[in-house]
Amino acid sequence: MKTNSNRSFYLIPYVVWMLLFVVAPIVLVGYFSLFDLHGNFSFVNYQNFFTSVYLKLTLSSFWYALIITGFTLLIAYPTAYWLTKTKHKQLWLLLIIIPSWINLLLKTYAFIGIFGVFGPINKFLELFGIGKQQILYTDFSFIFVSVYIFIPFMILPIFNSLDKMNPTLIDAARDLGSSTWNTFTKVIFPLTINGVKSGIQAVFIPSLSLFMITRLIAGNKVITLGTAIEQQFLVTQNWGMGSTIAVFLILFMVIIMILTGQKDKGELVNGHNK
């Protein structure tokens, strides 16, 4: 096989690229996390991370991510399930995906208007005599907008795994006298667990790092790990602390990847997200 050495020639640009833009940045983040505000080598940032403020921040960030992922799954699973039952399912799927291709900032901007004091939701509430409510800048609006943004990324992997499932299995289960609920919990759900895992991975990690929505929709009353990193880097200029939080976010990411890991990694591509 004399072609082998030549074939690896193809790899050079790619490997160089990956070294420069995956390995080097991660190493740099790790390196920067080891310097304090005065540029001296120290572990002070790590010490700091384990103080109440940052621990609380991490916990609340996880809590919000958990809620967002939960609601997204709750809404996306039935959608994906019933989508596979429609006639032109690929077309319908495409229609579900299109909104996710509209610029994220525009959708967020739309919600500023929709949830506004004079917006349509409040008009609707007034019509029913409930009266004006403050909707923008609340936990509700933050979770709603996040779920809205993530839904397509959850539907896609679940849809794919449901679609791959052999329908005769369900018939078999029914023939054997299994109830609808039992068929779902014992047959359908376990068979689509990989899709669900991919979906969770595609939603949970980005929810930990949302930062633009926390500002525009939650009015900075929700702080995620992502917001904290952005603030440390671009506002308070404490790159060391920012890098430390980033190191932990990378750690959490790896743990989540392992927990939801599976051989069928390709579906991840649908999850790359803001």
Added chain:
Amino acid sequence: MKDIIQAVVAILVVSLVLFIINFQLDKTSGRSGNDSISVYNWGEYIDPESIKQFEKETGITVIYETFDSNEAMMTKIENGGTSYDVAMPSEYAIEKMKKNDLLIPIDHSKIPNLTNIDPYFLDLPFDPGNKYSIPYFWGTVGIAFNPSLLDGQTFESWEDLWDPSLKQEVILVDGAREVMGMGLNTLGYSLNTKDEGQLQEATDKLKTLSPNIKAIIGDEIVETMRRGESAVALVWSGQAADIMYVNEDIDYAVPKEGSNLWFDNMIIPKTAANVEGAHQFINFMLDPKIAAQNADYVGYSTPNEQAIKLMDPKVTGDERFYPTEEMRERLEVYKNLGVETLGKYNELFLEFKMDAQ
């Protein structure tokens, strides 16, 4: 293979055409040319008309970019990779930039219009002799409020914001020093304190404000107050002027416990590419007519004595925006706290934000 090559060529051609279109647009909008300066300023902080006039008069084109906090601006300048020629930071940022050797001394012989500035605003402690900075605007921090939305309630003191009737009504500006400063002032402490006990006390005090907080945001405040969506906000004086320009129901007060008096000055960063052009721009902005027109547009208070003479006395006589020297006495100017203390402020501000529900 052939269609791939075709596609590649097509993409390259389209990109090239777009480049050319952009270049042409650049030219027609008068932004291109061999002589240009780039100005880095706060959002909504200059009259676009005065930039056009400057370009017309000098033939120097202005590339204009905005920032939304002193810290964000310093980050971009400090990290290099930028070549801004003029920027308008606040006093404590200037002090810090001076210390970090980020500024170029200003040649006063090239700024003849400096004589138009009220001496009160010259030779201040953060930049003795105005070696590095030239006054641009000044103002205060206070409370903007809309009595018509609050059954006529008015505000005189910071303490009024804690009123239980204001549940989910109060908007704060997203700045560590402004918000922490409010906490400190409420307790009668200095805005520049380095005392950890006082800072902690101020944070605890601020946390009790949590139920009243609607949001902690920035430029949005102007719009939401104007439209009557929000009733009370901690703002900079110029934001208040902006709001009141559109919505006459709104009033502004500098709280009696004391507040912040600030100065934004023009500086030339070390990384500047066109120092000569930067001087011309600074001098141009000090021209009485330009300064007056700019102050009219922006709504902040101008330090330019000659410009004030050209402006509507109703505006310049308004003590809410042009407080008398006596009133300025109870206000405090930010000092550069040093990285350590500033870090503490930021951390406590984060703690406070975490607590806001």
Added chain:
Amino acid sequence: MDTTSKFSKLYLTLVFVILYAPIFYLIFYSFNSGGTMSSFESFTFEHYAAVFEDTRLIMILINTIIIALLSALISTAIGVIGAIGIVYLQKRKSRNALLSLNNVLIVSPDVIIGASFLILFTMVGVKLGFASVLISHIAFSVPIVVIMVLPKLQEMSSTLVDAALDLGASKRDVLTRVIIPYIKPGIFAGFFLALTYSLDDFAVTFFVTGNGFTTLSVEIYSMARAGITLTINALSGLIFIFTLLLVLGYYFVTNRAKNPLRNGVPK
């Protein structure tokens, strides 16, 4: 059974309405002469005119498109060559290592990518602006292209290449006449995906931009902070049509490859 299907239809309709409501809400008010997003006064095109009169906005729009086209093109080139390299890598271990690295960049939150690139660029001394934005967009697009191209390469049997070589084809010929034509649908899909990712990116660009260079997302962010202007609405109307065309183009290209959308999912 009938009731479930009725319920399912209702449910799906509801999901669709919610997914599209914000977009149509934006577009609806882009025709409002009233200037707000709450009360519709009368029909007007003035906000669309305002978009076209604003040369700065048009220039930002063009910049965004140039960045998207170039980054998608370059990342496709690097990604395709890389994928070919990975598939023909003999050692299983190094292949898996490369694939994991590839995945790291895909799963990484944008904040991490943005922050780490900001460190990288300032360390190396790259001026923040067009170049830094372009490089970052290429960087996060390369792994996506690899993922889109890999399955096509894997399903191509190696005997095809061997046969060509036996028949006396040069290595160049094998690449241009055998491999690339075979994986073409994957290449196009990768290109389109890279294009949309670049157009949609906010967080990474937000970190690495400077010196007056902005893309549409970053500009919308600063416009949205300043409050509601219906110019943004008009812009979103235009973008919606543009995206729709892009999606149709993508659908058309991948449909030629038989299985739309699932093209990128390796078995």
